Amino acid sequence: xxxxxxxxxxIGQWLTNLLLGWGLAPGxxxxxxxxxxxxxLAMTGLMLxxxxxxxxxxxxxxxxxxxxxxxxxPWGLLQTIPDMIKIFTKEYITPEGADKIPYNLAPILSVxxxxxxxxxxxxxxxxxxxxxxxxxxxxxxxxxxxxxxxILAGWASNNKYxxxxxxxxxxxxxxxxxxxxxxxxxxxxxxxxxxxxxLVQAQDVWFIVFAPVAALIFFISSxxxxxxAPFDLLEAESEIVSGFQIExxxxxxGWFFVGEFxxxxxxxxxxxxxFFGGWRGPGAQEYPILGLLYFFVKSxxxxxxxxxxxxxxxxxxxxxMLNLNWKVLTPLALAAVMLTAVVEKVVxxxxxxxxxxxxxxxxxxxxxxxxxxxxxxxxxxxxxxxRTARREPPLVGRPRPVAVPPAAPAPPAVESPHSAMP
Amino acid sequence: MQTDWLYIGLFLIVSVIFAGVPLxxxxxxxxxxPNPIKSSTYECGIETVGETWVQFKAQYYVFAxxxxxxxxxxxxxxxxxxxxxxxxxxxxxxxxAFIFILFAELLAAWRKGLLEWV
Numbered sequence: 022x023x024x025x026x027x028x029x030x031x032i033g034q035w036l037t038n039l040l041l042g043w044g045l046a047p048g049x050x051x052x053x054x055x056x057x058x059x060x061x062l063a064m065t066g067l068m069l070x071x072x073x074x075x076x077x078x079x080x081x082x083x084x085x086x087x088x089x090x091x092x093x094x095p096w097g098l099l100q101t102i103p104d105m106i107k108i109f110t111k112e113y114i115t116p117e118g119a120d121k122i123p124y125n126l127a128p129i130l131s132v133x134x135x136x137x138x139x140x141x142x143x144x145x146x147x148x149x150x151x152x153x154x155x156x157x158x159x160x161x162x163x164x165x166x167x168x169x170x171x172i173l174a175g176w177a178s179n180n181k182y183x184x185x186x187x188x189x190x191x192x193x194x195x196x197x198x199x200x201x202x203x204x205x206x207x208x209x210x211x212x213x214x215x216x217x218x219x220l221v222q223a224q225d226v227w228f229i230v231f232a233p234v235a236a237l238i239f240f241i242s243s244x245x246x247x248x249x250a251p252f253d254l255l256e257a258e259s260e261i262v263s264g265f266q267i268e269x270x271x272x273x274x275g276w277f278f279v280g281e282f283x284x285x286x287x288x289x290x291x292x293x294x295x296f297f298g299g300w301r302g303p304g305a306q307e308y309p310i311l312g313l314l315y316f317f318v319k320s321x322x323x324x325x326x327x328x329x330x331x332x333x334x335x336x337x338x339x340x341x342m343l344n345l346n347w348k349v350l351t352p353l354a355l356a357a358v359m360l361t362a363v364v365e366k367v368v369x370x371x372x373x374x375x376x377x378x379x380x381x382x383x384x385x386x387x388x389x390x391x392x393x394x395x396x397x398x399x400x401x402x403x404x405x406x407x408r409t410a411r412r413e414p415p416l417v418g419r420p421r422p423v424a425v426p427p428a429a430p431a432p433p434a435v436e437s438p439h440s441a442m443p
Numbered sequence: 444m445q446t447d448w449l450y451i452g453l454f455l456i457v458s459v460i461f462a463g464v465p466l467x468x469x470x471x472x473x474x475x476x477p478n479p480i481k482s483s484t485y486e487c488g489i490e491t492v493g494e495t496w497v498q499f500k501a502q503y504y505v506f507a508x509x510x511x512x513x514x515x516x517x518x519x520x521x522x523x524x525x526x527x528x529x530x531x532x533x534x535x536x537x538x539x540a541f542i543f544i545l546f547a548e549l550l551a552a553w554r555k556g557l558l559e560w561v
Contacts, residue, residue, distance in 0.1 A: 340560035
C-alpha cells in the first residue's frame with residue numbers, strides 16, 4: 022500500500038537502506054540518493070518534451086485544418102523519435118568568424134536554465150526535488166540563465182540577423198521580467214513563504230481566487246519570456262529569419278527547440294503550482310500519487326491555453342510589445358502588489374478583531390481580494406481606454422475634400438541637379 | 444538547509460551533463476564536411492557586407508538600463524513579502540511607500556520619453 026500511494030518515498034527509503042546495508046557512510050548515501058533523484062527528475066523533464074512536441078503538433082494541425090503528423094506509430098504518436106534521430110545525425114555547421122566558446126555554450130545554457138527550474142517544482146506532496154527557502158527567487162534567477170543563452174547565441178553567431186534577435190531579446194525577454202517578478206510577490210505575500218512546496222501547502226484556497234490580476238500578469242509575462250508567438254519577436258521568421266538561432270544546425274539547433282518547448286510547459290506548470298493549487302486536490306495529502314495526477318492535469322490544461330494563444334494570435338510589433346510591458350503590465354503589477362498587501366493586512370486585522378472563525382475569515386479574505394482586484398481592473402482599463410481613445414471624430418457624413426485644379430499656373434520648374442548632368 | 448543546496452548543485456551538474464553530453468556524441472556521429480560556401484554567414488543568399496558587430500540602436504540599451512533599475516529594487520521587496528505575517532501596519536505602509544517610489548520612477552521614465560520606441 023505504501024508503494025502504491027507514495028512510490029518515490031518508498032523507493033528512496035529502500036535505496037537508502039540498501040546502500041547503508043552495504044556499509045557506505047550515511048553522508049555518501051545521501052549524496053548518491055540525491056544524485057539519482059536529480060537524474061530521474063531531469064530525465065522526466067527532458068522526456069516530457071517528446072510528449073509536448075507531439076501534443077502541440079497534433080493540436081496545431083487540427084486547428085489549421087490538417088491532420089498533423091500521422092504516419093509513424095498509432096495516430097503518428099511516435100513521430101518525434103525519428104525526428105530526434107534525424108537531428109542527432111545532422112552536421113554541425115559553424116559559421117566563419119563565430120565566437121567559438123559562447124557559440125557552443127549558448128544551446129547548453131538555454132536547456133540548463135529551464136531544466137534547473139524542475140529542481141524546485143513540486144510534482145506531488147512527497148515528489149519534488151527540494152524545497153529551498155528562496156524557491157521563488159531561485160526560479161527567477163535560473164530562468165534568466167536561459168535568456169543569457171539566447172543573447173550569447175545572437176552575439177556569437179557573427180550574423181546580423183542573429184544580432185538583431187539578441188537585441189530584441191534584451192528589449193523584450195529581459196524587460197518582461199519586471200512584471201513577472203512583481204506578480205510573483207503576490208503569492209509570496211499571501212503564503213508568507215518563498216519555498217515553492219510550502220506555497221502549495223499554503224493554498225487551502227487557490228491563490229487565483231485571491232489574486233486573479235497577478236495570475237494573469239504572471240501568465241502573460243512568462244509567455245513573453247519564453248519568446249513564443251504572439252511574443253516571438255526574437256525569432257520572427259518573416260522579419261529576421263529565425264533571429265538568434267539562424268546559424269545553428271544539428272543538435273545545437275535542436276537544443277534551442279527543446280529549451281523552448283520545455284520552457285513553455287514549465288511556465289504552465291509554474292502557473293498551476295503558484296496560482297492553481299499545484300498538486301492540491303481531493304485525497305492528494307494522503308495519497309501523493311494522486312497529487313502527481315492533479316499536477317499534470319492542471320499543467321496540461323494551462324499548456325493547452327498556451328498553445329491556443331500561440332496558434333490564434335498574430336505577432337506583436339516591438340513598440341506594442343514594449344508598451345504592453347512598461348505601460349500596462351508593470352503599473353498594473355505595482356498596483357496589484359500594493360493593493361494585495363493593504364487588503365490582506367486590513368482583512369487579517371479585522372478578522373482578528375472580530376474573532377471570526379477560519380471559514381468566515383477565508384470568505385471575507387476572498388471576497389475582499391476579489392472586489393479589490395475587480396475594482397483595480399475596472400479603474401485601470403478605464404484609464405487605458407481613455408488614454409488610447411482615438412481623438413479625431415469619425416469622417417462619416419462630413420463633406421470630403423475634392424481634388425480641384427490649381428487656380429494659378431505652376432511656377433517655372435527649378436532645374437534639378439539630375440537634369441543638369443550632361 | 445545545506446542538503447537542499449547540495450541537491451541544487453547536483454541538479455546543476457546533472458543538467459549540464461544532460462545538455463552537454465548529447466551535443467558531444469552528436470558531434471562525433473555527424474558528418475563533418477565544411478567548405479567555404481557552406482560556412483559563410485547566411486544572409487538570405489546575399490553576401491554579407493562589413494563586420495557584424497556594428498553600432499546599434501541605443502534604444503535597446505535604454506530599455507536594458509531601465510530594466511536594471513527596476514530589477515535591483517524589486518529584490519528588496521522579497522524579504523518584505525516573506526515577513527508579511529509578522530509586520531505591523533507601519534511595516535506594511537513603509538513597504539507600500541517603497542512601491543510608490545518605484546511607481547514614481549516609472550512615471551519619471553515615462554515622462555522623459557524613455558519608454559517610447561522611436
